[in-house]
Structures are given as structure tokens and as C-alpha cells.
Amino acid sequence: MKKQDYSRRDLLKLCGVTAGVSALSPVPCSIAAALSDPEKPNFRFAIASDLHFGQKETAFAENIPLLISRLNREKVDRGLDAVFLNGDIVHDSSTAYEAVKTNYLTKLNTTYYAIKGNHDYVDGKKGSPGESWEKIWGYPRNHVVSIKKLTFILADTTAQQQASQYLPADIDWLKEQLDARKQDEAIFVLMHIAQRRQGVQGWPKFGVGLDNDEHAKAGEAVMTLLESYKNVRAVFHGHDHDSVGRYVSEKKPYFFDSHVGGSFGNRIGYRIVEIQADKSIATYQYNMQDSIMMNQHSL
Numbered sequence: 001m002k003k004q005d006y007s008r009r010d011l012l013k014l015c016g017v018t019a020g021v022s023a024l025s026p027v028p029c030s031i032a033a034a035l036s037d038p039e040k041p042n043f044r045f046a047i048a049s050d051l052h053f054g055q056k057e058t059a060f061a062e063n064i065p066l067l068i069s070r071l072n073r074e075k076v077d078r079g080l081d082a083v084f085l086n087g088d089i090v091h092d093s094s095t096a097y098e099a100v101k102t103n104y105l106t107k108l109n110t111t112y113y114a115i116k117g118n119h120d121y122v123d124g125k126k127g128s129p130g131e132s133w134e135k136i137w138g139y140p141r142n143h144v145v146s147i148k149k150l151t152f153i154l155a156d157t158t159a160q161q162q163a164s165q166y167l168p169a170d171i172d173w174l175k176e177q178l179d180a181r182k183q184d185e186a187i188f189v190l191m192h193i194a195q196r197r198q199g200v201q202g203w204p205k206f207g208v209g210l211d212n213d214e215h216a217k218a219g220e221a222v223m224t225l226l227e228s229y230k231n232v233r234a235v236f237h238g239h240d241h242d243s244v245g246r247y248v249s250e251k252k253p254y255f256f257d258s259h260v261g262g263s264f265g266n267r268i269g270y271r272i273v274e275i276q277a278d279k280s281i282a283t284y285q286y287n288m289q290d291s292i293m294m295n296q297h298s299l
């Protein structure tokens, strides 16, 4: 097997050291052990966001190939069953999708799905290649993916082509999907923009409703809805390039995954989620700039 950046011994050492120095956020060793188990997990997926292909004076031409090569290596090492690109795949364009697909995404050896970000434009012009999300990717802006017994709800939180608009998800559509899947084993919800206003309960930057009380209220309603379904195991956001960790609301975990491209933000990387044979679920952020795992959590 190809050498990994992290070994079981390193992980266990890391969890011991971190637990010793930080009583507030110890890394549970059981999670570290599960994530480094030599047995491959039953299902494993990655979430990467904010590639910002085409943004001037940024390193997208280096960062996106690095992402693709790391994800392809993940597939060989511990397996990778799906990749979710959680928004801002391109930068303020409705015409760059073919290029990002041809130059990079076709080289990904795992099936991937795209969630619309605020910088991913569609032009709405009949017959244009960028007419709609469905025309570009083959499925609509609000879309449900079922793989094996897992459900992934991809929900749009953006305007057609206005990057400054941060919107609440369509709560009626969400409720319909969740009600139809009450028997599903596990549901994961992916939406680019966090549904809580910045600062409320310590929530990070760039959530909905900073200057719009109606949006703030609607975003809270979306969160209350998600939190009322037991089988919603986690919600994943992109958009805030600085956030890499977990926030919790009514016991429901909301995860961020830093960013891959763009002009600002934390160390670049992506998030991994592993589902074991005993149905336990663990996740961590992978900092691909420094090749380290961080923020391990069980769901």
C-alpha cells in the first residue's frame, strides 16, 4: 500500500498530545483509532468547496490539481465512494464550467456532485450552455443523491448570478425531501452558505441574514427543520474559507471544510467522512497544504 501522510501510531500520538493540552477540545482517541483502522470503511466520501476556478491573481491552477491528486490518492489508500463539491466551483462566471470540467474534474477518479455556490453563476438565457444548473451538471440546483443506503440532500442557498446574495434554502422543498425519507438510515445535507447569521450563538462569518432580518429568520427555520429529523446526521457548509471545524445547534453538527481556491482563507483542504461496518460515522478535516488531519469528530 502506498505510504499515507498519517499513520495509526501518529494519530494515536496526536490524540494523546492534543487531549493533554486542551481540555476544551480533546481529540477522542477512539475516533482517531477508527480513522486509522487498517480495515477500509464501508463508505467514505469527501467534501471540498470553494475552488474558485478562474479567479484572477489566485493559485487555482495549482490548488485544483493538488485537490484532484489528493482525492485520487484517498481512493487508492482508504477508498473514496463519492466527492461533493460544496459550491464556488468557478468564480463569478456562467461560462467557465466546461473548462474546469475538462482541465480538472474529469481527472477525478470518483463520482462527484456539485452544489451551487454564490460565485457559481447561471445566466438563465435559453439555449446558453450556462442557462441553468441542470444544463451544466445534469441535475437541478436542489437535488437528492442516494448512494447505497445513504442520502445526500444538495440544497441551493444562492441567487442566479449575484455573488453578494446569501439565501435561506427552500424550506418547503427540504421538508418534502426529509418527510419522504424518514426511514432512511442516514441523511447528509450539503449547502454552500450557513443558515445562521454571523455571531448568533458564536456562528462564523458569512451566514445568511446579516443585513436582512427576513433571511435570518428563514435561515433559522431551515435549521430548526433539519434539527427535527433524527436521521439527518450532519450538515456541511462551504463559503467561509476560514472555518474548518464543527458547530453544534440542538445537538446537530454543522461542519465547514476551509477552501481550495480563492483569495483568502485558512489552510487549504477538504473534509472526509467515514462510515464503518458497525454504522459509526467519523469525520475530519484534511489540511492538504501541510498534509495533516485535524478536527476529528464522531457523528
Ligand SMILES: [Fe+2]
Pocket (backbone or CB within 6 Å): 087, 088, 117, 118, 119, 192, 238, 239, 240
Ligand atoms: Fe461562497
